[in-house]
Amino acid sequence: MFPLIQRCYFCTPFKLQKLTGPQLLLYGKNKTTWSSLRLWLQKDICPLSRSPSLNPVSLHATRLQGFHTSLPFFKKKTSKESESKNSGVLRRSMQALKDSPKPALYLSLAGLIPFVSVPLLMAIQGTYHPELAFAQVTYGAATVSFLGGMRWGFALPEDSPAKPDWLNLANSTIPLLFAWQALLFKDITSGAVMLVMALGVALHYDLALLPTYPRWFKVLRVVGTLVMVFSLLATALLKTISEMEQSNSTNKWQNTK
Structure with a gap:
């Protein structure tokens, strides 16, 4: 039930989402019949529901990407860095010895x-x-x-x-x-x-x-x-x-x- 509600909610156009219950009924009366509202929904909503970019899986992946943070990357010291560090310690030690x-x-x-x-x-x-x-x-x-x-x-x-x-x-x-x-x-x-x-x-x-x-x-x-x-x-x-x-x-x- 929840996936269906989620699908209908996220696939409904932005204008329709702004409408409240009474406004929606009024909108249906202006079209004279509920069938016209149904035809309008089938025309505008269903193509969006078939769009692969707004299906529940892609929507869930998009949400996860918003909260995704990469783990801290600890860079391994290369041999050149370790050699330079050792040479620096040796140089300071020899200077102290002098x-x-x-x-x-x-x-x-x-x-x-x-x-x-x-x-x-x-x-x-x-x-x-x-x-x-x-x-x-x-x-x-x-x-x-x-x-x-x-x-x-x-x-x-x-x-x-x-x-x-x-x-x-x-x-x-x-x-x-x-x-x-x-x-x-x-x-x-x-x-x-x-x-x-x-x-x-x-x-x-x-x-x-x-x-x-x-x-x-x-x-x-x-x-x-x-x-x-x-x-x-x-x-x-x-x-x-x-x-x-x-x-x-x-x-x-x-x-x-």
């Missing part, structure tokens, strides 16, 4: 030499030296302890933005505990992994959790931490390779017997 005081920059880079030299020397010689690996772990424990104690020196002055509260002072001792635990391990691999965890905790404190340092120092801390972590992991990898070679040689020697 703005760092020269003594802090040179001493920090010099402090990375014992980390890098140990796995590099063993890789060049093609042999694993347990003494050099233990010396690297010991130096790493001392470095982690220094990074933890540095927070105390930053928080103690009266005009410092970091307060000497439990958050700053107690968290500074956690990397020290990790370093002490690394020295207790007899296995170099376990000690190296413990130092990697300690370096990650110290870096998290300096960048995110506790009051931040200057930008140049944060960049310097990230670079130094990455170099120390990869050096320790390289030493652990060289130790694993050396143990595998020794086990293979021992198995071959036993098989020859």
Whole structure:
């Protein structure tokens, strides 16, 4: 019933829609008979009802188009945009690194030499030296302890933005505990992994959790931490390779017997 009413209503000419009930009766009387009104309706209304542009389906589609709104389109970042963004971040980081005081920059880079030299020397010689690996772990424990104690020196002055509260002072001792635990391990691999965890905790404190340092120092801390972590992991990898070679040689020697 509703489609029929809707069809008749929307297919009726605009003039006829304006007519009220009495006016419609009067209009029929002026034509003398209802048959003339019926003929007029058949002549003017029916062709419109057969028009494909005003059928219920097209009318419903037209209404929907009026309320149609496209979903938000999230444009995917192209490779060029991501590369430009990464290059911009790298450029700003290098600029911040260049703005760092020269003594802090040179001493920090010099402090990375014992980390890098140990796995590099063993890789060049093609042999694993347990003494050099233990010396690297010991130096790493001392470095982690220094990074933890540095927070105390930053928080103690009266005009410092970091307060000497439990958050700053107690968290500074956690990397020290990790370093002490690394020295207790007899296995170099376990000690190296413990130092990697300690370096990650110290870096998290300096960048995110506790009051931040200057930008140049944060960049310097990230670079130094990455170099120390990869050096320790390289030493652990060289130790694993050396143990595998020794086990293979021992198995071959036993098989020859």
